Amino acid sequence: MLETMDFEGQRQAELVCQVLLWSSGFVGLVVGYALQSIRVVFGCLGIGTALSFLLLVPGWPVFNRHPVKWLPKIEDPIEPESDGGAQKTKKKPAWWSLGLF
Numbered sequence: 001m002l003e004t005m006d007f008e009g010q011r012q013a014e015l016v017c018q019v020l021l022w023s024s025g026f027v028g029l030v031v032g033y034a035l036q037s038i039r040v041v042f043g044c045l046g047i048g049t050a051l052s053f054l055l056l057v058p059g060w061p062v063f064n065r066h067p068v069k070w071l072p073k074i075e076d077p078i079e080p081e082s083d084g085g086a087q088k089t090k091k092k093p094a095w096w097s098l099g100l101f
Contacts, residue, residue, distance in 0.1 A: 004059055004064060005059055005063040005064060006063070006064050006065070006066050006067050006068055007066070007068070008065065008066040009062070009063025009064055009065065009066070010063070012062075012063060013056045013063055016052070016055065016056060017052045017056055020048050020051060020052040020055070021045075021048050021049065021052060023048070024044050024045055024047060024048020024049075024051075025044070025045055025048065027044055028040060028041040028042070028043070028044025028045050028048075029041055031044065032044070
């Protein structure tokens with residue numbers, strides 16, 4: 001039952017999460033204002049958060065309808081050693097000189 005989520009599934013899950021949270025917040029605000037109770041507002045927000053958690057955190061198969069098809073691994077060609085077996089030093093990337101690592 002638990003599967004991974006593809007990119008399209010992530011987009012759908014984000015949309016469902018936003019709709020659930022915004023609608024529960026709006027309903028909570030309207031009902032809480034009508035009843036003059038902040039407890040109702042936070043209760044509706046909590047129910048919306050719990051519902052979105054239960055619907056979106058498990059990796060349902062509906063969120064993996066467009067799996068990513070990866071390309072096959074390409075092996076590096078073996079270069080002949082011209083200097084008698086001495087190892088080549090790898091050139092460090094440009095961001096290395098910034099001192100971040």
